[in-house]
Amino acid sequence: MSKNILIVDDSPSIRQMVELTLKTASYAVTTAVDGQDALDQCKSKRFDFVLTDQNMPRMDGLTLIKNLRGMSAYGRTPIIVLTTEAGDDMKAKGKAAGATGWMVKPFDPAKLLAVVGKVLV
Template sequence: MAKTVLTVDDSASIRQMVAFTLKGAGYDVLEAVDGQDGLEKASARSVDLVLTDQNMPRMDGISLIKNLRGMPSHKSTPILMLTTESSDDMKSQGRAAGATGWLVKPFDPQKLIEVVRKVIG
């Protein structure tokens, strides 16, 4: 059975590129339009990995991570940030919130697949 990745980004084009890349590598992909939508979708079903942007309306990526880490079902779910943010301060906030890793946009599709495989197989 394919592993499920929840991709959370307010940019439809980024969600489409991530979904296309991951589906091509054999993963099931669930898409969310912002952090609030991502939290609702992660609450409703089991996911193997969350891939989230930082800057989004309604709920940003770090708030999403904090909320997910507060749920027993997602305490140990791998969460990767995929964002244009690359400052050390932002990365340390992500780590403090519980992010597993950090990828900077624009992303290399092959590198994204490598990181996802390393994290969830």
Template sequence: MTKTILAVDDSPSVRQMVRLTLTGAGYAVVEAVDGEDALQKAMARKYDAILTDQNMPRLDGLSFIRKYRASAAAVGVPIVFLSTESREDLKKQARDAGAIGWMMKPFDQAQLLAVVKKVAGA
């Protein structure tokens, strides 16, 4: 069965890179343009993993995670932050909100695949 990943980023180029990398490795990818879009999509179906940016319009990554984790739909779904920020306080907030990992942008395709395989399985 194909694993489905929700990729949340307001940058079309980042979403495209994530989609091309993951679909090339056999994953299905659903894209969300910001946290509000992601919340609607995450509540509508179960994902094998979610990758989210932090700085986005309408609803940032931390707020998205907090709102999503407050629902029963979020149980067992791993969330990984993709961000240009590396502040320890932000990483702590992300962990406290329910993220299980953090990847710094820019990242390469091999790194992305390794993280997704680790959290979602092959």
């Protein structure tokens, strides 16, 4: 059975690129336009992995992660931040919020698949 992955990004082109990359590897992919949209979807559907941007309208990635970590269903779900933010301060905030890992845009499709494969074991 394929794993359910949620992609959260306010950029339609990034969502499409990530979705295509993951679908090519036979993952079931759902997309959300921002953190609030993602949180709403996570309340009614279970995802095995969440890939989120940081800077988005309505709710940013770190706030989304904190909210998901507060839900029993998402306490151990791998959550990777995919963002243009590469500073150590931001990475530390991500780790404190409960992020599993951090990837910097632009992403390498092969590296993304390797990371997803590693955390979805």
